[in-house]
Amino acid sequence: MKKQIRICHLYPDILNLYGDIGNVITLQKRLTNRGIDCTIDNISVKDTLYVENYDIFFIGGGQDFEQEILLEDLLVVKKTLIKKAIDENKTFLAICGGYQLLGNYYKTWDGTVLEFVGALNVNTIGDKKRMIGDYIFTCEDEKGCFDVISFENHSGKTFLSSDVLPLGKVITGYGNNGQDKTEGARYKNVFASYGHGPLLPKNPRLADLIIKTSLKEKYGTIDLVDLNDELEIKANNIMLERVKFHTKK
């Protein structure tokens, strides 16, 4: 039987900071190019969420104004559903603001505490200084370590509790908080990162790691054929070289 992965894009009309859709497109193409069906459903404010209908959930970043729009819907209606989905080992990719929203709370720089979903045991503290720029972190799959290149732009500093692993180790740039060299979070089948915008197109190994995670959960077996990633790897390597060289100077 033909395999199928169903993606749920949470709040796509609101959490759509530069290029977030690129990650969803990448997951879809890398699935369909391997003959695996992929559907994408957009679920936003007031839409009913049936978590059992999906295999991968994507939640992106938004501007503060926009995040306020969805907060009520998220915390009153969808919070328990999202927690349930994570407990049931559904695969998640959360980027930047979406990553912060899955955490326990966000404390603004002037001391206001915003309670969030609490599905990830991480806390975010707002800072006046923004952490902006190209950055590199290492990630690990079954074959070993690999470099991920992306762009971060956040003022929140996120700190992980001991039951949450980082997604990677920062090589150059800030990552979670600019202090402990951690980047993003890994918990059950949740992948979270500050690599805002299109993290996945240029980092095909990370994209495939997420795809494999969801396939393994759903079908128990993984048999991903290799794709022609010449262009992806070239785009990745050029920026790796540039950012590493630039930082050395």
Add this chain to the structure above:
Amino acid sequence: MDLCTDIILFMKLNVALSVLSCKISCTLLRIFNKGGTALPGKIASFFCKDILKYVSENVKVILVTGTNGKTTTCRIIENGFILSGLNYFSNKSGANLLNGVITSFCLSSSLSGKNHHDYAVIECDEAALSHVTKFIDPEVILVTNIFRDQLDRYGEITNTLNLIAKGINNCESACICINADCSLCTHLLSITSKKAILFGVDEKIYDNLIKEPKDALYCIKCRYPYTYDYITYAHLGGFKCENCGYQRQNPDVHAVGILNTDASGSDIEIIIRNRKYKTRVNLPGAHNIYNSLAAACVMNAIGIEDTHILNAIGSFESGFGRMEEINVNGISLSIILVKNPAGFNQILNYLFIVDIKFILIIMLNDQAADGTDVSWIYDVAFEKLLDIHNKIEHIYIGGSRAYDMALRLKYADIDMSKVSIEQNDANLVNKALEHNIPIYITPTYTAMFNLRNMLAKKYSLKEFYE
């Protein structure tokens, strides 16, 4: 009397030193072929920190700000000024921050600090507006539109709004011209409690509109989703909030009918304060209808006659990478600057109405002026190119982030056998010219400068030397 005031002013040695230093440094920079416009202004402020106040005295200043369309709108206004014989000067698009504005004013002043122009048409960066209006009390402030733009530079869109509001609030008597179709723009009126002249388009422009992420889906006042009677493009159109009642107001200068849109311009029915005309907008695309209406609004505000306004719109020819058409070895080459998703999506809308086979060149750089984060290309609906793939002979990609751009096209399912990467500008244009058909080039800001320099040198295009 005039001489007398000149003498008194001249005694203000710091003013004279300031203007002189600005003029000298500008000349030196030009001799050494460094086209800097910011440094001379900085030097001028070193000698006299409120120099801008002196050199703008008695000049009626038009400040043009907003995310997209600033340069084109300024040039249309200038066209109207020329037609009506007004004595004015303007700044170049590269000089739209505080220091650049200071430079432009100093260069057009005498050493005494007296400016002999009646008007100034000044393009002003959104973030720089409040700095400029600290020294200048303008006659008119125009806000063209507000879109999401280079988050690494401006931060959130509400931040941009606040910066513009701050700039407007510095002004006592300025007439505010504002886009009625932009819910973010008209919100400025309530946060600044100013009255305004509004411009807008009363109906949809394209039948087949590109789907793009909207920057203003939810009411800026109460966060309820807007409903639209029609959308012209992006979030512009007949918006209404059913919850709090915030809605589009009727504009004073508006297009009531879009009669025709083609690859070289549009025919519209325009109303200028209840007087209705048919006119040609001599630049293609919905965004240029807006630029023309914005310019008409400003020209009306300062009392230019309708006939000159209509002529200004109808005879305007673009320049400096804004739908700028040049001829290289008999082949038409159109340069269209791209800065953000809203602008690029407009270019795609435009390419839909081009009715010939063409070559597309995309040049993506990531310097500070381009935006160091290139992820915005994923918010451009390149998937739409699939619908016009028969018209596109080949796509060439250049710029420092060419591979990111190519990857974007790959994930948009574009046939990659029709896509080539060439990071050397001269080779890029050469290869494109070999096809012997019209070329559309969409460069980001710094890519456009490099491209123009290359074209100027290689094809001796004198008009390209600034």
